Amino acid sequence: MLLAAMLILPATAALLALVSRRSAPWVTLVASLVVLWLAVVATLTVITHGPLVAVHGGLTLDALGALYLLLVAFVGVTSSLYSIGYLEVRHRFATRTVPRYRQYHPLFNLFLASMLAVPLLTNLAEIWIAIELTTILSAFLVAYEDRAEALEAAWKYVVLTTMGAMIALLGILVIYAGVHHAGQVPSWAGLVAAAPLLPPAVLLTGFVLALIGFGAKAGLVPMHTWLPDAHSQAPAPICALLSGVETSAALYMILRLYPALTHNSGIPGANAWYLVAGLVSAGTAAFLILQVTDFKRLFAYSTVEHMGIILTAAGLGTAAAHLGTVYQLFAHALTKSFCFYVAGLAAVTLNTQRIKGNSGLLIDSPLVGWALLLGALAIAGAPPFAIFIGEFQVLRAGFAAGQYLATGLLTIFIVIAFIAIVVQIGGLVFREPTSGQTPARTLPVSSVLALGFAFLPVLVFGFYLPPPLRQLIHQAAALLGGAV
Amino acid sequence: MEQVLRFEGECVSVFVAHIVANLLQVGFLLVFAPLVSGVLARIEEMLQGKHGPSIFQTYRDIVKLFNKEELVSEDASWVFRFAPFIQFVMPIFVVSLVPALTAYPLFFAFMGDMVAAGFFLALGGFFVALAAMDTGNVYGPVGASRTRMVGFLAEPVFIMVFFSVSYIANSTIPYAVNAAFSASWVTAFQPAHLLVLIAFFMLILAETDRIPVDSSSGKVEIAMIGHSKNLEYSGPGAALMKWGGSMKLMLLSIIFLNVLLSPWGLATSMAWGDVFFAMPRVLLKIMLFLLVLASVEMSLAKLRLFRISEFLATAFVICLFAMSIRLVGLV
Amino acid sequence: MQTLELARVLDGSFAALSVLAGLGVIVARQMRGTLYLFIAHALMLSASATVLAVSLHSAHLVWVALITLVTKVVAVPMVLVWATGAKVYGRREVEHVLSIPLSLLIAAGLAFVAWSVSQPLVQAIFAQPFAAINVPAGLIAIFFGAFTVAVRREGVAQLMGLLIMESGAFFASIAIVHDLTIIAEIAAAVDVPIAALVIGLLIRSIGSVTGNTRVGQMVRLRERR
Numbered sequence A: 001m002l003l004a005a006m007l008i009l010p011a012t013a014a015l016l017a018l019v020s021r022r023s024a025p026w027v028t029l030v031a032s033l034v035v036l037w038l039a040v041v042a043t044l045t046v047i048t049h050g051p052l053v054a055v056h057g058g059l060t061l062d063a064l065g066a067l068y069l070l071l072v073a074f075v076g077v078t079s080s081l082y083s084i085g086y087l088e089v090r091h092r093f094a095t096r097t098v099p100r101y102r103q104y105h106p107l108f109n110l111f112l113a114s115m116l117a118v119p120l121l122t123n124l125a126e127i128w129i130a131i132e133l134t135t136i137l138s139a140f141l142v143a144y145e146d147r148a149e150a151l152e153a154a155w156k157y158v159v160l161t162t163m164g165a166m167i168a169l170l171g172i173l174v175i176y177a178g179v180h181h182a183g184q185v186p187s188w189a190g191l192v193a194a195a196p197l198l199p200p201a202v203l204l205t206g207f208v209l210a211l212i213g214f215g216a217k218a219g220l221v222p223m224h225t226w227l228p229d230a231h232s233q234a235p236a237p238i239c240a241l242l243s244g245v246e247t248s249a250a251l252y253m254i255l256r257l258y259p260a261l262t263h264n265s266g267i268p269g270a271n272a273w274y275l276v277a278g279l280v281s282a283g284t285a286a287f288l289i290l291q292v293t294d295f296k297r298l299f300a301y302s303t304v305e306h307m308g309i310i311l312t313a314a315g316l317g318t319a320a321a322h323l324g325t326v327y328q329l330f331a332h333a334l335t336k337s338f339c340f341y342v343a344g345l346a347a348v349t350l351n352t353q354r355i356k357g358n359s360g361l362l363i364d365s366p367l368v369g370w371a372l373l374l375g376a377l378a379i380a381g382a383p384p385f386a387i388f389i390g391e392f393q394v395l396r397a398g399f400a401a402g403q404y405l406a407t408g409l410l411t412i413f414i415v416i417a418f419i420a421i422v423v424q425i426g427g428l429v430f431r432e433p434t435s436g437q438t439p440a441r442t443l444p445v446s447s448v449l450a451l452g453f454a455f456l457p458v459l460v461f462g463f464y465l466p467p468p469l470r471q472l473i474h475q476a477a478a479l480l481g482g483a484v
Numbered sequence B: 001m002e003q004v005l006r007f008e009g010e011c012v013s014v015f016v017a018h019i020v021a022n023l024l025q026v027g028f029l030l031v032f033a034p035l036v037s038g039v040l041a042r043i044e045e046m047l048q049g050k051h052g053p054s055i056f057q058t059y060r061d062i063v064k065l066f067n068k069e070e071l072v073s074e075d076a077s078w079v080f081r082f083a084p085f086i087q088f089v090m091p092i093f094v095v096s097l098v099p100a101l102t103a104y105p106l107f108f109a110f111m112g113d114m115v116a117a118g119f120f121l122a123l124g125g126f127f128v129a130l131a132a133m134d135t136g137n138v139y140g141p142v143g144a145s146r147t148r149m150v151g152f153l154a155e156p157v158f159i160m161v162f163f164s165v166s167y168i169a170n171s172t173i174p175y176a177v178n179a180a181f182s183a184s185w186v187t188a189f190q191p192a193h194l195l196v197l198i199a200f201f202m203l204i205l206a207e208t209d210r211i212p213v214d215s216s217s218g219k220v221e222i223a224m225i226g227h228s229k230n231l232e233y234s235g236p237g238a239a240l241m242k243w244g245g246s247m248k249l250m251l252l253s254i255i256f257l258n259v260l261l262s263p264w265g266l267a268t269s270m271a272w273g274d275v276f277f278a279m280p281r282v283l284l285k286i287m288l289f290l291l292v293l294a295s296v297e298m299s300l301a302k303l304r305l306f307r308i309s310e311f312l313a314t315a316f317v318i319c320l321f322a323m324s325i326r327l328v329g330l331v
Numbered sequence C: 001m002q003t004l005e006l007a008r009v010l011d012g013s014f015a016a017l018s019v020l021a022g023l024g025v026i027v028a029r030q031m032r033g034t035l036y037l038f039i040a041h042a043l044m045l046s047a048s049a050t051v052l053a054v055s056l057h058s059a060h061l062v063w064v065a066l067i068t069l070v071t072k073v074v075a076v077p078m079v080l081v082w083a084t085g086a087k088v089y090g091r092r093e094v095e096h097v098l099s100i101p102l103s104l105l106i107a108a109g110l111a112f113v114a115w116s117v118s119q120p121l122v123q124a125i126f127a128q129p130f131a132a133i134n135v136p137a138g139l140i141a142i143f144f145g146a147f148t149v150a151v152r153r154e155g156v157a158q159l160m161g162l163l164i165m166e167s168g169a170f171f172a173s174i175a176i177v178h179d180l181t182i183i184a185e186i187a188a189a190v191d192v193p194i195a196a197l198v199i200g201l202l203i204r205s206i207g208s209v210t211g212n213t214r215v216g217q218m219v220r221l222r223e224r225r
Helices: A002-019 A024-049 A063-093 A101-120 A124-142 A148-181 A188-197 A200-218 A226-233 A236-256 A258-262 A270-290 A295-315 A319-350 A366-380 A386-401 A404-429 A445-460 A467-481 B012-047 B057-066 B078-097 B114-132 B139-169 B174-181 B191-207 B235-261 B272-299 B305-327 C002-027 C031-056 C059-084 C086-090 C100-124 C131-151 C155-176 C182-210
Strands: A052-054 A059-061
Touching: A002 A024, A002 A052, A002 A059, A002 A101, A024 A052, A024 A063, A024 A101, A024 A467, A059 A063, A059 A101, A063 A101, A063 A236, A063 A319, A063 A445, A063 A467, A101 A124, A101 A236, A124 A148, A124 A200, A124 A236, A124 C182, A148 A188, A148 A200, A148 A226, A148 C131, A148 C155, A148 C182, A188 A258, A200 A236, A200 A258, A200 A270, A200 C100, A226 A236, A226 A295, A236 A258, A236 A295, A236 A319, A258 A270, A258 A467, A270 A295, A270 A404, A295 A319, A295 A366, A295 A386, A295 A404, A319 A366, A319 A386, A319 A445, A319 A467, A366 A386, A366 A404, A366 A445, A386 A404, A386 A445, B012 B057, B012 B078, B012 B235, B012 B272, B057 B235, B078 B114, B078 B235, B114 B139, B114 B174, B114 B235, B139 B174, B139 B191, B139 B305, B174 B235, B191 B235, B191 B272, B191 B305, B191 C002, B235 B272, B305 C002, B305 C100, C002 C031, C002 C100, C002 C131, C002 C155, C031 C059, C031 C086, C031 C131, C031 C155, C059 C086, C059 C155, C059 C182, C086 C155, C086 C182, C100 C131, C131 C155, C155 C182
Parallel strands: none
Antiparallel strands: A052 A059
């Protein structure tokens, strides 16, 4: 019942938002708060009592799913809080287009519901449908500001991710057929149980198709071309959801295939797939950040990089590396959403998204300037923020496991990205403000509140992890390693 | 299949019967080809909602032309005078090689295979194209060059059709191909068979100058592809060209229907009654085919000249698929 | 054995026709033509599902065939024409990224690649009689759909490429998956018209904001110096 409520609630909120435009933002906020509370309760139950099952086995929740569920719920809350004020500000100062305000909140709620469904559904094919729905429902959220660039970004986003989803469909169905033929229920648990019995060709073909397909959705190179466009043209709260949580959904699918792949004896280089895919993405993104000219695109490329880091971490193979993987997934979603919130505020302050030709944000608007600087440092992996802990854990585990080449490359890429991000954002934030800049606007209160709430976990989890959360991460990492 | 193909060592009466049946096939083509043209023209007009000419109109045209005087330009060479005869005779050669009335091979059956049939038809086209350039008329060479363009684009498709079909049947003799495709009614639905049919149909549209390659009823000279070769002829020469053109259409439909599609209606025994009654059955098949041909033509538009290569490239790739399906031994 | 042989041959013919329909979507000039070819592809999917259902005595596949017929052959075209506006379907793509004969030859090459990629899977698959036909045909459709998105400039043509990919994924899966839950089946089927609706509305917005639907030529977003 708990699990079903988490899906029904946002759907009802969508209906209510469709009916009443005035109360739509508040309905969304309340719904997402309740969902967060339900998610916390469900997670605590999962930590202590093991996987939850509901609706005759139609919905399940285990540790890894609970982790992701928490992320979706939390980012949903901050995002809905942030949108209350942010949309007003953008609306008032929008230049020539009339945004689709009526559709925003209903679509937001449905989008949230589809992302909540990903960790909750049991059947593999149904999970694919949820992932496909996340793309379809967010198409008009990306195209919210009806400009030609936003429409172009939305088109590329929808077409490339739907292509990926179709390829992944075949992969999922092949795996589904295999699991069913091995006599197991086609769910994640059933997949892990059936993995040793599957013919290697079936598992490998399904995995490669799913990697390409879901990789396109997660923004892995070379299918990442839609990501900078979509994540820079969408409004900031949507970017936070897209970058933080939606790409993580696709990555979650790829990660859940990992235990099955490694437990099948007929596939010798299972880890190598993850290592190569991850390193290629991380490396390309690191170099791409060097030449970016728009700070929202910078954060988008940083998403690609972190997706690569997480995949590489999974491919390193040891239990310590898996801990790092799960932690990095967790930390990235929280940090990236914070970065996009501050990027949205910076775009409102500067009235542009370009890095070149703007500087002195620290002096112009201290709140936004400091937040941007801290966000950049956080996402680049500086201590004492959460991402640093994750990356450190991954690198240490990698060297301990003897994977010198992969870990060495990963270190180099992380360092390059760090330098690139700090240099770019530093150029924006430091020095004298450029003259001729329009004076800073009053920032909307709800957005600043949301910024604060989003910042808390980023800072706190850098040096303190509450015991339930620590337990959750350990359990999730164990699932990644193949425990049942 | 073995007993269909052997005829050495049989008695003389069977031998003579085969020759007579072969001549009967030639007569069948000669007599009914203008009727086929007439019926096609009538069906096309009726599909457009008009009344259309009588189905015997082509006979009347040929008789009228035979009674007229022939005028030949002084600059024309022997090619110009020779070409109508070649256009008239080539389909006669080819029809002796293909199963037009009988499912068992006749006297000339092994004298040439499908490649030879293609060669004969191409020989006819070659001489006619040369003759079109012979007179110094403006539209003749234009039409000749366009016909050659369509011809060389259609060549790869022809070859691929021959290869696919002979690969499936393990022989290039039309009678053997016919027997292979009709071995059981299950093989009639084979994907390779289906694709070859589609490709050959597109080829027929190209070779007989039908829409979408050339408009068969329009007479705008500057847009003509195949019909400009007939412009300069008069009297008996024009009659032979017209008759030869109708025979080519009937021949290609006979090849499509009897060799590729299904041998229904062909005589399977040597009784004369059987062979005679094959004629109306084959004619019925041809009429149904003409109905399909006319409907396809009416639903398409004439392609611009440089788009004809795309049309024929599609036919080529379809054939490539047919051959690949067969090569990998799927079905 | 005769009926199994007939079923295999029929299924092979439907698969071959579906490959042809995919080929047509790559090169068809008119947008309306691409829509009709997608409908043809979906019809072949239904037909193949029916043949498999009769031959394998599977009620589930009968449902698949019916649902495909209703959603892809009837609902999707209606939804699309409503969402994008009928005017868009009169458009023709006059200049192509690659010339049509070249696209056809590349498509033939892609078909070969798809076939060879599907071979290890087909050989490992647990004695399903139709997998050898359907899986390569489905994978070929997926490759053709991706190629269509790559080489076509018009929005509707790219959308048809996506729909052909989905159709192809199902074409391959009806031979190997015999019992998707009813919820998954219906949801997957309903998902296609919804996707078509959203993408169609997006095409309409692009048309009204930029004036044409040549999405392949929208290249404003890039790193500017």
